[in-house]
Amino acid sequence: MTLPRFYPVFDSADWVVRAVPLGVRLVQLRIKERQDDDLRAEIQTALACCRQHGAALVINDHWQLAIELGADWLHLGQEDLDTADIAAIRRAGLKLGVSTHDHTELDRALALAPEYIALGPVYPTILKKMKWTEQGLDRLTEWKGLVGDIPLCAIGGMSVERAAGAYAAGADMVAAVTDITLNADPDTRICAWLKAAA
Ligand SMILES: Cc1ncc(COP(=O)(O)OP(=O)(O)O)c(N)n1
Ligand SMILES: Cc1ncsc1CCOP(=O)(O)O
Numbered sequence: 001m002t003l004p005r006f007y008p009v010f011d012s013a014d015w016v017v018r019a020v021p022l023g024v025r026l027v028q029l030r031i032k033e034r035q036d037d038d039l040r041a042e043i044q045t046a047l048a049c050c051r052q053h054g055a056a057l058v059i060n061d062h063w064q065l066a067i068e069l070g071a072d073w074l075h076l077g078q079e080d081l082d083t084a085d086i087a088a089i090r091r092a093g094l095k096l097g098v099s100t101h102d103h104t105e106l107d108r109a110l111a112l113a114p115e116y117i118a119l120g121p122v123y124p125t126i127l128k129k130m131k132w133t134e135q136g137l138d139r140l141t142e143w144k145g146l147v148g149d150i151p152l153c154a155i156g157g158m159s160v161e162r163a164a165g166a167y168a169a170g171a172d173m174v175a176a177v178t179d180i181t182l183n184a185d186p187d188t189r190i191c192a193w194l195k196a197a198a
């Protein structure tokens with residue numbers, strides 16, 4: 001499967017249900033600090049919507065629920081990898097994306113043969129406090145040289161205006177959160193992303 005070039009990340013199934021009918025074909029559900037029952041309901045709603053529209057849903061962090069609910073994709077960061085059961089995840093047939101920020105993390109990610117590797121924050125992000133400063137476009141180019149055929153995802157401070165630069169630098173996919181969710185007109189912004197990624 002060739003992964004879509006635009007990869008929005010949302011914190012609720014409502015956002016997924018809003019974005020997918022507009023043409024989004026790869027989307028992440030990234031929900032923090034919620035009870036399992038709530039998470040289960042969110043994942044099930046998002047999964048049903050994505051399956052109806054032929055889109056791929058990536059579950060962030062919650063690998064046990066992803067297995068339990070028969071999800072297809074999972075995203076794990078380096079701290080998630082410390083506790084995740086990769087063998088169980090693979091046995092369940094889940095495809096995997098992994099976050100990286102430096103060479104040690106990249107080596108660890110490559111050893112897992114993930115379906116994509118993410119590098120970030122490419123630009124400063126306001127979504128979460130991170131110990132990593134901006135990586136920049138040259139770092140994306142370096143990463144693309146190191147990951148070879150594995151799709152590379154740029155994340156962190158990405159915007160429609162910055163997308164072309166990230167693709168030109170070597171990103172196969174660009175992920176974004178607040179460029180959409182804080183926009184005054186998220187639907188129009190999603191459509192602009194789809195155009196920029198086409
Ligand atoms: C596409 C993509 N890239 C990176 C991340 C970050 O994952 P992680 O480092 O585990 O941090 P949290 O998102 O869990 O706070 C991501 N979610 N998606
Ligand atoms: C989850 C995550 N991982 C690296 S940067 C980032 C935040 C991306 O959010 P935004 O697109 O709003 O900068």
Ligand SMILES: [Mg+2]
Pocket residue numbers: 060061075076077080
């Ligand atoms: Mg995580």
